[in-house]
Amino acid sequence: MPELVFFSGTMDCGKSTLALQIEHNRSARGLAGMIFTRNDRAGAGKLSSRLGLVTDAVEVADAQDLYVYIVDHLSQGGRIDYVIADEAQFLAPVQIDQLARVVDDLGVDVFAFGITTDFRSKLFPGSQRLVELADRVEVLQVEALCWCGARATHNARTVGGEMVVEGAQVVVGDVNQAAGEVGYEVLCRRHHRRRMTAATARAAALSPDVLPVSSS
């Protein structure tokens, strides 16, 4: 049975790497994939992983109908055995419905990859629709870790290492950004709730208020 599968997790947990592995294994067996992405850090029309691998992809536009795009491709003699959609959190809910239709009406597997929640721990609309429609939601097995060592479950947006809670939902960026830049850090829920990043935890540990008092 063809399936719509949502591979989800925090940033930096290996989603794009897995997407590239699925693409590699299937194309190595002669299967033909259609790869969609949107707003990848490597630039338009790219699906990239932090491990250094990158492949070409179709950059999805705002109002693009993904079902029609695939039907057009097939009717022009193209072949599609599976679909990969990376950065799926950035797709519109209606585009997720179109991907579900690809599975149901065309009998093609769709593998979608994305983060579930934004920096405010609110669902992205595309991810919400995936949770609603997917045959399976798979949480990636490689755990991204919070600075405290616990499993990271949330994405924080940072400026100069400090967590921010105001701003647009979509700001393309990366973890481990240089000081002063907008970046992201994955945290456990406890530290996301307390807005405690690696930098603020380090600063608190060094603060004179918490230094042991000398007995002399």
Ligand SMILES: Nc1ncnc2c1ncn2[C@@H]1O[C@H](COP(=O)(O)OP(=O)(O)O)[C@@H](O)[C@H]1O
């Ligand atoms: N230098 C490295 N050596 C080994 N693994 C790395 C290295 N850099 C990144 N990774 C792995 O790559 C993962 C990020 O992969 P990526 O596919 O880019 O993540 P995602 O798409 O989920 O944001 C990290 O969790 C880590 O496991």
Ligand SMILES: Cc1cn([C@H]2C[C@H](O)[C@@H](COP(=O)(O)O)O2)c(=O)[nH]c1=O
């Ligand atoms: C939390 C959060 C993330 N983003 C952006 C930042 C990155 O460009 C992508 C996630 O990519 P990854 O391959 O999963 O690391 O999403 C955003 O726009 N808004 C957010 O709240």
